Amino acid sequence: MRSASDDLTARARIREAAIRAFARDGFDAASLRAIAKEAGVSAALIVHHFGNKNALRTACDDYVVAAFIDDKHELIETPTADRVRAALHDVERYGPYIDYLGRMLGDRSPAADRLFDEIVRVTRDMLDEQREAGLLVEMSDPEMTTLLVVMMGLAPVMMRAQVGRMLGQDQLSPAGMVRTTLPTLELLTHGIYSSTAFLDGARQALASDKPSEGGAS
Template identity: 35%
Template sequence: MAGSDPEDLTARARIRDAAMLHFAEQGFERATIRGIAETAGVSSGLVRHHFGSKQALREACDAHLVKMIRRLNDEVRSGHALDKTNPVATANAAMGPYRGYLARALVEGSAEAVFDQMVELTEEWLADADRKRPDAPDVDRKVRAAVSTAMALAVAVLHKHLSRGMGVDLFSPEGDLLLARALIDIHSHPMLSIEDAAETRAALDRLQLAPSRTDRGAPPRQREEHHHD
């Protein structure tokens, strides 16, 4: 692993960034240590010296994103974001070089550490929001945080479709501003009122308590045997 030599740290960063580029363009399975080394301007041996394996290199890429996401979150929460009026622009600017990597990794089912970190941070935001809610949450906070994280990360995966739907390049300054306004509008004006939500939850509760289709379609004796299995 890297020692105290600043050149080692620089080489590690070059290798990591080259790996993110290759993983984004080719996918993890097709990317090679040799190709990553060539892009980073180092030998394959140096890649293995710093990271050991391709899997360890991917984990280092994820760790780098986790650190960046945590820093961005801390800046927004403390009010020290680069653009205090638009945290979306701040996040897009910082994540720009790694967007392709993250989108590909999410589609491939990896980047677990990144997803889990975002869920943890979202839980912290929800904890604050829950204290201001007029009604008690119906679902565990971690579940809500996981769903919210998946929805947020969909922007990275679907950015081309989203740009087309919005009529503007999502990652342009205009797109940053429009996305921020859309999110503010969506989150400040829920589609369901508290009363409508209560009615819908009650319907789900009734559905949960209703007999299954298998039970309803079976003769009485079979239904009784099914419940005693």
């Protein structure tokens, strides 16, 4: 007779196998049969625990989101304010969750939107703190700048394989993170242009496109 602890263990194995399969193959391509084989259970047991493939995906979504935003999540041993940053420093452990996160953000789901909103909030708070400390230059649109910083941070997650292929190493590995650190800070600190010509031109062009206060003549 199957015990409650056996059920919990099987449920966790199924969830972990599904996270790996969905991240690797995509939701549509990953089958319950393949997930069951990877988890060492029967497909019927997946149905017993989760009902169907869509419900299994929802459970995986919720688990991965919680791993990045919930202080009490079982995966988090030392909670920090930035779950994604903590995960990127422990790629071997979090690798499947990072890959799953990339799939989530690309496929769109309520859970993915919730996670994205949380990442934006954390980034906004970080930039607000740095602005109050006098570390940031004046920005024409702080909210858009926040989104650009978020996109820069998530790009290696969503394009992990492509970036790794170009670099010849996993950009999210310790060595890859070391290689990324200085160029990222150089870009954020100094930019890449030695002249303000492009910025000045854009400001002038955008200013000339604004309607006059009195409206069209």
